[in-house]
Amino acid sequence: MLREFKLDIRVRYNETDGQGRVHHAQYLNYFERGRVEMLRASGFSYKELEKGGLMLVVSEIRVRYLLPAEFDDDLVLTTRVLYARGARLEHQYQLHRGSDLLVEADTEIACIDRTGKVRRLPNYLQFSREVRE
Numbered sequence: 001m002l003r004e005f006k007l008d009i010r011v012r013y014n015e016t017d018g019q020g021r022v023h024h025a026q027y028l029n030y031f032e033r034g035r036v037e038m039l040r041a042s043g044f045s046y047k048e049l050e051k052g053g054l055m056l057v058v059s060e061i062r063v064r065y066l067l068p069a070e071f072d073d074d075l076v077l078t079t080r081v082l083y084a085r086g087a088r089l090e091h092q093y094q095l096h097r098g099s100d101l102l103v104e105a106d107t108e109i110a111c112i113d114r115t116g117k118v119r120r121l122p123n124y125l126q127f128s129r130e131v132r133e
Contacts, residue, residue, distance in 0.1 A: 001081070001125055006011045006036035009075045009095075021068040027028050027042050028061065031093050034079035035109075044124060052120070056089070060108040067102045073122070075102070084127045087118045 015026045035056075036046050047054070069075055076096050083090040089109040095102045111121045120126075 001044070002038055002042045003127075004074075004078065004080045005034065005041055005061075006076045007034050007037050007079070009071055009077055011035070011071050011073045011075065016071045020071050022070070022073075024065060026062075027063060027065075027095070027105070029087075030087055031061075031079070031091070031096065031105060031107060032089050032126070033054055034077045034093060035091060038079050038081075044125075049122070052122075054119055055112055055114070056109045057112055058107055059110045061105065062107075063103065063105040065103055066112065067097075067100055069097060069102050073097050080105075081127070084121060084125055089121065091112070 008112070009030055011022055015022050023130070039046050039049075046056070052130075056108045074097070078094045078096070080092045081089060082092055085130075087110055091107045091109065093105045093107075111119050111125075113119050
């Protein structure tokens with residue numbers, strides 16, 4: 001499993017508000033795209049994980065908005081895994097436009113089954129040691 005992944009994002013018109021800036025809730029979708037694409041780039045499929053009866057759900061999120069993104073901006077989202085053990089993953093995100101840091105965030109993700117019961121992460125998602133910085 002990769003510990004860091006970069007995703008290019010171009011801001012679409014429908015992601016903006018009346019002022020032409022990315023709506024604050026849209027960043028949560030960007031973070032989810034980063035997690036899903038990081039998994040895919042690691043050779044795994046979120047769709048297959050769900051077919052196997054497991055889901056990764058956000059249990060906590062912290063977002064710091066620093067600068068606005070606007071329609072047609074080219075952005076780079078960096079997604080990092082800080083921790084992956086037991087039933088929990090922690091991610092860190094940084095969204096840049098060029099050298100400008102626009103948004104940074106952290107999420108805690110829980111692994112559950114279809115009944116909502118907490119389950120261990122599959123072995124391929126776990127790190128053998130803590131990777132927090």
